[in-house]
Amino acid sequence: MKFNIIQPSNCCDPGTGGCEPALPVAVIGAGPIGLAAAAHLTERKIPFFLLEKGEVAANVRTWEHVTLFSPWQYNMDEAGKRLLFKIGWQAPNEESIPTGKELLEGYLTPLAKLFTPNIYTNHEVAAITRDGLDRMKTTNRSSQPFLLYVETPSGLRKMKAKAVIDATGTWGNPNPAISNSVWLRTEKELALLIDYHIPNVETNKELYANKRIAVVGGGHSAINSLLNLIKLKQNYPDTSVTWILRKKRVEEAFGGGLNDELAARGELGLRIAKAVRKGLIQVETPFMITDMRKQNGIVLLSNEKILEPFDRLIVNTGNRPNFDFHRELRFEREAITEAVPALAPLIDPNEHSCGSVPAHGEKELRQPESNFYIVGSKSYGRAPTFLMATGYEQVRSVVAFLAGDKEAAANVQLQLPETGVCHSGAGGCC
Structure with a gap:
């Protein structure tokens, strides 16, 4: 052209x-x-x-x-x-x-x-x-x-x-994993073990295959990351996937489903709901991350519980x-x-x-x-x-x-699809 x-x-x-x-x-x-x-x-x-x-x-x-x-x-x-x-x-x-x-x-x-x-x-x-x-x-x-x-x-x-x-x-310019959205020195020191985007799991298998991975976040970014890991798990069954949310119930993250005017957005929620029901991922919610430390990976702490250890974190918190x-x-x-x-x-x-x-x-x-x-x-x-x-x-x-x-x-005019949370993980732009 x-x-x-x-x-x-x-x-x-x-x-x-x-x-x-x-x-x-x-x-x-x-x-x-x-x-x-x-x-x-x-x-x-x-x-x-x-x-x-x-x-x-x-x-x-x-x-x-x-x-x-x-x-x-x-x-x-x-x-x-x-x-x-x-x-x-x-x-x-x-x-x-x-x-x-x-x-x-x-x-x-x-x-x-x-x-x-x-x-x-x-x-x-x-x-x-x-x-x-x-x-x-x-x-x-x-x-x-x-x-x-x-x-x-x-x-x-x-x-x-x-x-x-x-x-x-x-x-x-991502938000941190810590639930009150404060950047702590410990999280910065562990940066090499943390992804703050939706990683391309397929082309970076060595970082995720047969590893213990935690995904932090309750939006469509996190769902995209989880679905990619579940797909990887089909060929690498020892891959362990944990979903960490602050929500009271995991169902709150599933979105509009069949009622969503953007079918692809609703489909994400339906797919992750099915994966949760089948036990393909472990869900920790509500879990408020108060701190983290390095100990054979990344250990996550809340006031009531300790999750230990993860080989890698994917933080999709906006x-x-x-x-x-x-x-x-x-x-x-x-x-x-x-x-x-x-x-x-x-x-x-x-x-x-x-x-x-x-x-x-x-x-x-x-x-x-x-x-x-x-x-x-x-x-x-x-x-x-x-x-x-x-x-x-x-x-x-x-x-x-x-x-x-x-x-x-x-004269501003805008016609958009209704229903569901709109943050996709692609910078909220899709």
Whole structure:
């Protein structure tokens, strides 16, 4: 397939100092939501640059072996599709369900190639501020450009922007195994024996086959990991699998089953329920991990019980946002979920599944720092109810506002499947 480079007008290198007449928008994170922002900026002919600390869609590559539970129609942005159609791209069957690898190869990689001149890989944002100001200074604040300090392979780089869209997500910043979500030194010291993602068991058999493995977590991530281990156990029967949850009853983790509007998501719950009934895994619930220690593996402790020892842990307890590089910006996060404050009551996982989250856009995502937005799964903080389609509508609205199209920015619409918990283990994005 031949790729014709599509780029916004007036685009320039913001590190050269030659962008003052038309400063670009800075998009941070070249995952699905960041690339969608780039697509909408391109359609609106707004100059932009996209910064990625690793390679494009690096997080997706870590779970490319995982099958999403939502079909293609929920995993592609409309602006991205329109740009791809212009170069002869063939869209996948919207009703089929992709793996992470298929999402990467069939959509994200060709989309990213359209923005090649504007994407800076291996560029990690260390800090953002207003040019010449710290967060305490108010006078003429909104008229000053953003200044991004970016670590690159060739050293520190300073880049200016008129607006910043943070689409860095939460993947890669996991919650710990300890049940009160505090990182202890002992857990960090045991890091070589712990996976904080859905491991590719099939290609790393030596780590899991005929070993004693514990999976910690009560969401779809944990269920995916458990099902992979059960499959491995068919050929390596001495593999021991233990599921550790905080829930009062294991049935609470099974989800919507046949009532789930996303059939693949419901199927996960049905499969793990069957495995539990057949005794293929041992269940420890409720088990509150208070500490762990190394003793012929990993020993897990609660106030009432000791589990000993495991050769390896798979910790699928969700992720949390990283706000370190926001310190000199005026931003807010809700006290409980760490979500963008206006979103918190809309996405509370105690009240909402991903399908019952109402449509929202630029208005709800506004920060005290004008033209600074946190979007995608990071806008949800620690809430696991995020779907990619939600993030796509967020950035469509934000970019419309930056383009001066306030009517389009306010006209937010979103139709999502209902029922069940939405965190799949693929970064809450599927």
